[in-house]
Amino acid sequence: EAQVTQNPRYLITVTGKKLTVTCSQNMNHEYMSWYRQDPGLGLRQIYYSMNVEVTDKGDVPEGYKVSRKEKRNFPLILESPSPNQTSLYFCASRATGLTNEKLFFGSGTQLSVL
């Protein structure tokens, strides 16, 4: 089954404790992206990757890091989480080549930073 898998589904942590949210897709997609969803703001892009070893900032990259060492994986790293990073996070992927290809989303990671 084609899918994007995120882990964990829920995460509670404390300020400053490094964490990683994993994302994996099994569709051989070149493009992957991270979004955060906040009430009244919709989804905002954090980082995206057009292919292996190619990453770029989205609209709200501050406080986040990503890496793309393999095509299927695109982890999101919070080196020193802060309470304003409490949010619902989504990983997404799609094939490249056309701007109208649909995004496949993971089920989300609800992060709370205390």
Add this chain to the structure above:
Amino acid sequence: GDSVTQMEGPVTLSEEAFLTINCTYTATGYPSLFWYVQYPGEGLQLLLKATKADDKGSNKGFEATYRKETTSFHLEKGSVQVSDSAVYFCALSGWKTSGSRLTFGEGTQLTVNP
């Protein structure tokens, strides 16, 4: 830059009522337009799309027409069901960015009562 504006929610309807969720956009060039739906506890799924002016996207009884003259892409359904309760996001993919990102609206929460 590109932006998407959706009608404010939440929207509450009775079963079999007519649904309209307004969406307008600002973009240069010729963006592709999308509606995504998010059911409770899940990631976003593509509902429908339109890639050029006057195109009509449709799926599961939902429709939206790409109106370049009014920069709009309103979502409609003639008779909603309880199972349509979800959050609906309008989005655009700007052609100049070669599909590197989707720009989302704020989302509209729809609740359909029996």
